[in-house]
Amino acid sequence: MAGENPTTVEYIQHHLTNLVYGNHPEHGWSFARYDHYAADVQAMGFSAIHLDSILWSIGLGFIFLGIFRAAAKKATTGVPGGLQNSVEWCVEFIEGLVKDTFHGRNKLVAPLALTIFVWVFLMNLMDLVPVDLVPHLLYMLGVPYQKIVPSTDPNITLGMALGVFVLMLFYSIKIKGWGFLKELTMNPFHSGKWYLDFTIFLPINIFMEVVGLLAKPFSLGLRLFGNMYAGEMIFILIAVMFGAAFGAGAIGGGFQSLFGETFNLVYWLIVLAVVIFTCWLNMKGKLATGKTILLLIVQLALAGGLSFVSGGFMQWGWAVFHILVITLQAFIFTVLTVVYLSMAHEDH
Amino acid sequence: MNINLTLFGQMAVFAIFVWFCMKTVWPAIINALEERKKKIEEGLEAADRASRDLELAQNKAADQMKEAKQEAAGIIEQANKRANQIVDEAKEQAIAEGNRLKAAAQAEIDQEMNRAKEELRSKVAALAVQGAEKILETQIDENANRDMLDKLAAQL
Numbered sequence: 001m002a003g004e005n006p007t008t009v010e011y012i013q014h015h016l017t018n019l020v021y022g023n024h025p026e027h028g029w030s031f032a033r034y035d036h037y038a039a040d041v042q043a044m045g046f047s048a049i050h051l052d053s054i055l056w057s058i059g060l061g062f063i064f065l066g067i068f069r070a071a072a073k074k075a076t077t078g079v080p081g082g083l084q085n086s087v088e089w090c091v092e093f094i095e096g097l098v099k100d101t102f103h104g105r106n107k108l109v110a111p112l113a114l115t116i117f118v119w120v121f122l123m124n125l126m127d128l129v130p131v132d133l134v135p136h137l138l139y140m141l142g143v144p145y146q147k148i149v150p151s152t153d154p155n156i157t158l159g160m161a162l163g164v165f166v167l168m169l170f171y172s173i174k175i176k177g178w179g180f181l182k183e184l185t186m187n188p189f190h191s192g193k194w195y196l197d198f199t200i201f202l203p204i205n206i207f208m209e210v211v212g213l214l215a216k217p218f219s220l221g222l223r224l225f226g227n228m229y230a231g232e233m234i235f236i237l238i239a240v241m242f243g244a245a246f247g248a249g250a251i252g253g254g255f256q257s258l259f260g261e262t263f264n265l266v267y268w269l270i271v272l273a274v275v276i277f278t279c280w281l282n283m284k285g286k287l288a289t290g291k292t293i294l295l296l297i298v299q300l301a302l303a304g305g306l307s308f309v310s311g312g313f314m315q316w317g318w319a320v321f322h323i324l325v326i327t328l329q330a331f332i333f334t335v336l337t338v339v340y341l342s343m344a345h346e347d348h
Numbered sequence: 349m350n351i352n353l354t355l356f357g358q359m360a361v362f363a364i365f366v367w368f369c370m371k372t373v374w375p376a377i378i379n380a381l382e383e384r385k386k387k388i389e390e391g392l393e394a395a396d397r398a399s400r401d402l403e404l405a406q407n408k409a410a411d412q413m414k415e416a417k418q419e420a421a422g423i424i425e426q427a428n429k430r431a432n433q434i435v436d437e438a439k440e441q442a443i444a445e446g447n448r449l450k451a452a453a454q455a456e457i458d459q460e461m462n463r464a465k466e467e468l469r470s471k472v473a474a475l476a477v478q479g480a481e482k483i484l485e486t487q488i489d490e491n492a493n494r495d496m497l498d499k500l501a502a503q504l
Contacts, residue, residue: 022352041350050354057358061365068373075380091377110378111370119365155351159358163366166359 008240015131015236018153019145022048034144052146053153060122060150068118090118094334101338104175104345108167109338116160117334123151124228124326128319131235151228151329154221161221164337168216171344184209216340220333227329231322238314271303469504473497 020032022044032040032048041048071087080088094114102109126149135146150156172180187209189201275296282292476497 155354
């Protein structure tokens with residue numbers, strides 16, 4: 001947070017600013033300074049790196065690979081455990097998707113799709129971490145800016161989209177050869193008379209096809225970026241509007257004034273006891289698992305709702321809705337990647 | 349929206365992660381899944397085979413049971429027949445034995461009767477003489493009347 005009491009604009013801007021490390025013409029490789037941020041970033045130009053985005057991205061990538069590698073190492077033909085089960089579910093899901101969508105023969109596509117799906121999902125998942133938590137903690141540790149959702153950085157999403165684009169071009173040329181050039185020049189207008197084709201239709205065709213081709217990676221990257229950026233923005237706006245600090249909702253505040261400062265602690269202890277009691281009933285076999293889960297959700301929703309009415313409740317509601325968005329966006333990115341690569345493999 | 353080196357950094361990281369995933373993660377998991385699929389298939393097949401075998405065995409057992417029952421029924425029938433035969437034979441034997449005993453008794457009776465007749469016959473002469481003596485109160489010469497007495501005895 002910028003300063004002790006940031007204005008709304010400052011607060012929002014702070015949340016949307018990356019931690020930049022780059023080659024400053026005067027200071028060499030250094031962080032963009034807090035008090036000269038805009039000027040520093042401008043001076044660095046292209047030779048700068050969003051350290052927060054790239055580090056969170058790498059870290060999440062390692063989490064993905066770590067979990068899946070552990071599961072792969074332990075993968076046996078016997079009865080799978082919990083972690084292995086979910087990993088296998090992911091792998092089977094992606095395998096089914098690739099089998100349905102991709103008709104060529106390529107060993108790269110399925111692992112690529114898996115990596116994109118899980119990685120993008122994890123990046124998007126960072127959106128559900130309370131907006132102020134990590135940036136504020138790091139700010140107290142002396143890190144001026146921190147954006148923890150890599151997919152709200154166009155560099156990250158476009159980086160992956162361009163990676164996919166490179167693969168698209170590579171396979172188009174490898175599979176189709178001259179056919180790829182023909183696709184670019186002879187479609188969609190084709191008269192059959194060479195002088196017409198070469199004089200009028202060729203430039204139009206090239207223009208349309210190149211635009212279409214370039215639109216693929218950019219739409220791929222910008223769609224993910226836009227959705228995540230908007231989602232993050234809404235979290236920030238809710239936080240700004242309601243100042244949703246922990247337990248400071250309308251009812252929480254009311255309770256506090258009625259029962260004193262310790263009420264929040266007591267309240268959460270009661271909730272904890274109820275939750276544990278429900279779990280205990282389930283373990284004793286007096287409650288079916290499905291009912292238990294339902295009951296737990298209702299209890300937590302009630303508890304959370306009571307505690308975080310107003311700002312907190314809005315955050316919570318948007319987070320629940322956002323779970324759908326982040327999964328859907330990860331899925332769309334994956335599906336479109338597979339579809340684009342499939343198109344690159346189709347020889348007409 | 350600042351596009352900068354992060355873009356290429358992410359591209360490189362992306363490539364490395366995808367490569368790693370392709371080399372180490374994906375094949376291992378897919379292989380394990382395939383193997384498990386095969387194993388489950390085999391297991392199901394084995395179960396199928398076992399149930400088919402069980403059915404066959406049950407059919408066989410039922411057949412054998414039926415056969416055994418038939419055999420048992422045959423044996424019982426034969427035994428009954430044999431028993432009846434034995435009873436009949438025993439009856440016949442008993443009848444024959446009875447007849448034999450009857451015949452023997454009859455023969456003995458006849459013999460006894462003949463013997464009694466003979467005895468009577470041998471004694472009749474003396475009785476007759478005695479009677480006549482009583483009647484006549486005289487001694488009758490037995491020898492003188494022997495012929496007549498024999499004739500009398502023969503008439504008995």
